[in-house]
Amino acid sequence: MSSKDQELKDIPQKGFFGHPRGLFTLFSTELWERFSYYGMRAILILYMYDKISNGGLGINQGTAAAIMSVYGSLVYMSGIIGGWIADRLLGNRRTIFWGGVLIMLGHIALSFPGGLTALFVSMFFIVMGTGLLKPNVSKVVGDLYSVDDARRDSGFSIFYMGINLGAFISPYIAGTLGQKVNYHLGFATAAVGMALGLIFYVISGRKSLGDAGKRVANPLKPEERKKVFTRLMIGAVIIVLLVIVGMITHTLTVNGFTTLISILGIVIPICYFVVMFMSKQTTAVEKSRLLAYIPLFIAAVMFWSIQEQGSVTLAIYANERTQLDLWGFHIPSSWFQSLNPVFIIIFAPIFAALWLKLGKRQPITPNKFSLGLILAGLSYLVLLIPALMYGTDKLVSPLWLVLSFFLVTLGELCLSPVGLSVTTKLAPKAFSAQIMSLWFLSDAAGQAINAKVTPLYNAHTEVAYFGIIGIIGVILGVILLFIAPKIHNYMHGLD
Structure with a gap:
């Protein structure tokens, strides 16, 4: 019996809606981690550009939007570090724990009124912590199933529902407290959420996960350790020196930093693909599957570029362009951040049941990606309608925003949980955790x-902004649909 077969044998395979019992542990852990993350994001951009007299930081709105995007990119880019640490040093399970600790510390830092210093300290801890936790939780979900287990896509859809249950609850708690009482109180609830997730993960995981995620896939050899740690120290010193020089010479600007991150967001995934493809440990079949993964990755980049603007561009749209006073009640603009997760909670079980019902007859993965990208493009095109009908100087019905979030959420259910699943299936064995980090790099790149x-984005550019991005999304989705059979051939029998 192989080590993988033994590992699966030791995991309780029934106990959570017909899925392995460990799925509930990971479902709950990610629920609380996402509660903390999206609770913070629901009010972060508002906190940054709100007036100092209102408790905000008074940052320019465009600069705040750029910082939000850079922050989100770094959060997912740091998954490279988390994947490497899991594969070479700690294994997935221990990496998840230490990631949760760092995330909790980040939210605690933002709970205090420390101005820009507290903001950037918090961002550093949350970026590093999420990089350690998020790709490895998804990897352990994949470890609960054999590659040919028909429950696999369904399991990832259920796991994805847990992610969004946390994201759904958090705007009503952290968002309401942040907008109606105090921003820092809202951030404090995010810290509490992560603490709860850590406690449940440690207690529940001992019995439900078996040895899943404990093994270090490609551990550092004793002779490699000194060389690796020396390089890491040199790299850290260089980064610190560059930051100091930038601060002294006043060249470390927000615009310069966003340009750097934009370049890295494209260059790092390319380098990652090249390293895996050229590795001697990657077999010919695995190389073919990596080639199949490239167009899926590009589609995911475009999709996340649209979807992740929900907490940036659409958050501004909700706050500035949407009618928030209805029937004598004022809707906090942060509540719109719950639309995406609430639609996922409603429809994820339907999609999970659908894929399970269809079994081998379900659409191939590239076709699911294509549909997801087309729906994302349409979610922006529908926002053209109120702008063209009423202009961009009047407040619009919140139903337009609801429709936009609804469409992109349907697209997300076609693409994201399926993307998690296909990534674990297409992964070269030597890069089993790191390729999950590559999947999250698609979000980082977007x-x-x-x-x-x-x-x-602003009221004057609104029509062109939503129109151009929406059309690009639809066109790329249609192109992917036409090349889907070719991609499927390169996957060598995997759906």
Whole structure:
């Protein structure tokens, strides 16, 4: 019996809606981590550009949008570090724990009124912590199933529902407290959420996860350790020196930093693909599957570029362009951040049941990606309608925003949980955790692009902004649909 078969045998395979019991542990852990993250993001851009007299930081709105996109990009870019640490040093399970600790510390830092210093300290901890936790939680979900287990896509859809349950609750709690009482109180609830997630993960995981995620896939050899750690120290010193020089010479500007992150967001995934493809540990079949993964990755970059603007461009749209006073009640603009997760909570079980019902007859992965991208493009095109009908100087019905979030959410359910699943299936064995980091780099790349795109949005550019981005999304989705059979051939029997 192989080590993988033994690992699966030791995991309780029934106990959570017909899925392995460990799925509930990971479902709950990610629920609380996402509660903390999206609770913070629901009010962060408002906190940054709100007046100092209102408790905000008074940052220019365009600059705040760029910072939000850079922040989101770095959060997912840091998954490279988390994947490497899991593969070479700690294994997935321990990496998840230490990631949660760093995230909690980041939210605690933002809970205090420390101005820009507290903001950037918090961002550093949350960026590093999410990089350690997020790709490895998804990797352990994949470890609960064999590659040919028909429950796999359904399991990832259920896991994805847990992610969004946390994201759904948090705007009503952290968002309401942040907008109606005090921003820092809202951020404090995010810290509490992560603490709860850590406690449940440690207690529940001992019995439900078996040995899943404990093994270090490609551990550092004793002779490699000194060389690796020396290089890491040199790299850290260089980064610190560059920051100091930038501060002294006043060349470390927000615009310069966003440009750097935008470049890295494109360059790093390319380098990652090249390294995996050229590795001697990657077999011929695995190389073919990596080639199939490239167009899926590009489609995901475009999708996330649209979807992640929900907490940036659409957050501004909700706050500035949407009628928030209805029937004598004022809707906090942060509440719109719950639309995406609430639609996922409603429709994820339907999609999970659909894929399970269809079994081998379900659409191939590239076709699911194509549909997801087309729906994302349409979610922006529908926002053209109120702008063309009433102009951009009048407040619009919140129903337009609801429709936009609804369409992009349907697209997300076609693409994101399926993307998590296909990534674990197409992964070369030597890069089993790191390729999950590569999947999250698609989100990082999309938000890195947004760092340059989102500052262009305002009432005067609204029609062109939503129109151009929406059309690009639809066109790329149609192209992917036409080349889907070719991509499927390169996947060598995997759906």
